[in-house]
Amino acid sequence: MPTGGSRVPAAPGTRAQFNLGLALPFLALALVVVADLITAEGQHFDRLLVIGPALAAITWSVRGTLAVGLLALGLRLLLAVAQGDPAQDTVAAELVLAAVTAAALWVSQVRTRYERDLREVTAVAEVVQRVLLRPLAPRLGGVELHLLYVSAAAKARIGGDFYEAVRVPGAVRVMLGDVQGKGLGAVETAAVLLGSYRAAVTEAPDLAALADRLEEGLERYGAWDPDSDAAERFATVLLLELPDDQDVVRLLSCGHPAPLLQHDGRVRTVPLTDPSLPLNLAGLCASRHHVEEVPFRPGDRLLLFTDGVSETRDRTGTFYPLEERLLGWAGEPGDRVLPLLHRDLAAYGVKGLDDDVAALLVVRPPEPAAAREPAAPAPLS
Numbered sequence: 001m002p003t004g005g006s007r008v009p010a011a012p013g014t015r016a017q018f019n020l021g022l023a024l025p026f027l028a029l030a031l032v033v034v035a036d037l038i039t040a041e042g043q044h045f046d047r048l049l050v051i052g053p054a055l056a057a058i059t060w061s062v063r064g065t066l067a068v069g070l071l072a073l074g075l076r077l078l079l080a081v082a083q084g085d086p087a088q089d090t091v092a093a094e095l096v097l098a099a100v101t102a103a104a105l106w107v108s109q110v111r112t113r114y115e116r117d118l119r120e121v122t123a124v125a126e127v128v129q130r131v132l133l134r135p136l137a138p139r140l141g142g143v144e145l146h147l148l149y150v151s152a153a154a155k156a157r158i159g160g161d162f163y164e165a166v167r168v169p170g171a172v173r174v175m176l177g178d179v180q181g182k183g184l185g186a187v188e189t190a191a192v193l194l195g196s197y198r199a200a201v202t203e204a205p206d207l208a209a210l211a212d213r214l215e216e217g218l219e220r221y222g223a224w225d226p227d228s229d230a231a232e233r234f235a236t237v238l239l240l241e242l243p244d245d246q247d248v249v250r251l252l253s254c255g256h257p258a259p260l261l262q263h264d265g266r267v268r269t270v271p272l273t274d275p276s277l278p279l280n281l282a283g284l285c286a287s288r289h290h291v292e293e294v295p296f297r298p299g300d301r302l303l304l305f306t307d308g309v310s311e312t313r314d315r316t317g318t319f320y321p322l323e324e325r326l327l328g329w330a331g332e333p334g335d336r337v338l339p340l341l342h343r344d345l346a347a348y349g350v351k352g353l354d355d356d357v358a359a360l361l362v363v364r365p366p367e368p369a370a371a372r373e374p375a376a377p378a379p380l381s
Contacts, residue, residue, distance in 0.1 A: 021059035025052045025068045029075060036079055046079045047093060050100040057104035057111065065108040069101030132191050136165050136360075141172040143242055144363040148338040150308075150353055159356035160186030161306045162194055166201045170244055173201050173210070176360050177237040177256065178306040180278075186356075189233045192221045193279070207239045207252040208289035211276065214254075218280045234280040238304055240362070242296065247364070249296035252289055254279050257310055260326055261294065262301040267327045270294055270302075299366040301334065308357035309341070312349045320348055334363040 029052040036045040049072040056068035076097055080090040136145045151159035160179035165172060175197050179186040196217025197210070204210035214237065222228065236256035242249050251259070251270060255278035258269050274290035296302065303326060312320040325344060329337050338361055346352050 021055075025056040025060070026071075028052050028055055029068075029072060033075055033079065037082075044079075044083070044085075046076055047096070049076050050097055053097075053101040053104040057107040060108060061112060062105055062108045065104050066101070069097070069104060072101070073097055132187075132194055133162065134164075136163070140165055140167050141242065141244055142364065143172055144334055144365060145174075146334055146338050146361040146363070148342055148357065148359040150342070150357040160190055161308065161356040161358035162190040163358055163360055164194060164197055164201075165360075166198070168202050172240075172242045172244075173207075174240040174242070174304070174360065174362065175201075175237060176304040176306065176358060177235050177279075178308075178356070178358070179235045180233045182356065185228075185233060188228065189218070189235055192217055193235060193237070207241055207250060207291050210239060211237070211252055211254055211279075211289045215279050222280075234278040236278045236306075240302075240304070242362070242364075247295060247297045248293050249302060249362075251292045251294070252276070253292075254289075255281075257305065257307060259305070260303040260323055261296075262303070262326060262330055263295075263297065263299075265327075265330050267323050267330070269323070296364055298364050300364045301337075302362040303337075303359060304362070305359040306357065308353070308355035309345065309359055311355070312345055312353070314348055315350050320345060334361060337361055 029049060032045050032048045032051065035048075039045065052072040053065055053069040056065040060068065073094060076093055077090070079085075080093070085093075133149065136147050138144060138146075145165055147163065149161065149163070151161075160182055161177070162179070163174075163176045165174045177190070177193060179189040179193075193214055196214050199217075200210055200213035204213055218235075235254075237254040238256040238259065239252040239254075240249055251272065253272045253275040255275060258272045258275075260267055261270050270292070271294075272292055276289050303322075305322065310320065310322055314320075325341065326337070329340055332340065338359055341359060342357075345357065
């Protein structure tokens with residue numbers, strides 16, 4: 001998980017539910033035995049012992065399921081002897097129970113094979129996630145970074161939103177972006193842009209040149225694989241540059257929502273007078289990239305976000321009041337703001353979070369620029 005970030009946590013009852021699933025076969029067998037013993041003569045529940053191996057197939061291994069099945073067979077035989085059942089009925093019941101146990105063994109084998117495959121796929125997904133969306137350092141140069149990243153796909157670790165922050169000589173450069181659409185095609189496009197950014201971020205002389213390199217990276221990828229879904233998608237991107245020796249932030253937007261700046265207890269949208277077109281749409285018209293520069297003083301905060309945040313709606317269709325919420329959290333520590341945002345968004349949306357969500361809070365600590373010691377550039381991995 002990215003440092004300072006917040007992801008959808010695992011359900012707190014997952015482990016308890018799993019343990020209950022392991023105990024259910026034995027609980028079912030015990031209940032059947034008790035019910036069979038305390039009922040009047042002629043009323044038997046022993047045939048319900050088949051529930052034991054059937055439930056075991058859901059959570060137990062093949063050997064565990066076999067053990068539960070053998071236990072059920074033994075209990076059925078003991079009940080038959082205790083109640084004096086005819087031998088013919090006993091043999092028939094044992095055969096039925098053995099058949100159910102055999103079926104449960106097959107189900108358990110299939111389930112465990114799929115679970116093993118899923119673990120392998122999950123391990124690969126975790127490696128991909130670490131490569132594409134690496135953890136952010138909690139502090140780069142003279143700024144602190146706090147991240148919120150949630151994929152819209154259930155159980156997914158990465159979606160069409162992407163981010164990166166890199167220490168370059170004399171500054172920190174940050175990117176936050178959002179690929180059109182969802183699914184693997186959006187992830188593919190995000191991967192291309194992240195690769196282009198990492199290759200160019202330390203060499204590009206300014207943000208305009210860096211945006212050009214991102215555009216070129218998408219064009220080259222589309223030419224190399226024209227049938228790729230990534231070649232047809234566009235992406236909005238917001239680029240930042242925070243110099244070590246000045247209390248300013250330089251911004252370049254390629255169709256991305258303008259960030260919110262918190263200064264002296266007030267929150268306002270950073271004016272972007274001439275944003276560029278989203279990446280992969282630059283061919284629609286001739287344009288040049290325009291870099292904005294605004295003050296970013298000690299104690300200021302800058303919130304970057306994707307449309308998964310700003311376009312969340314409540315039951316009345318009203319958009320999420322992000323500026324109002326950020327103003328209300330002005331007194332909160334920087335590392336508390338995005339967890340508060342996460343919970344509030346999930347409660348505000350009609351269906352919770354139904355889109356990829358990425359938000360990055362950049363904080364200039366309350367110390368003057370002269371007191372900040374420039375740090376060495378972090379090596380790219």
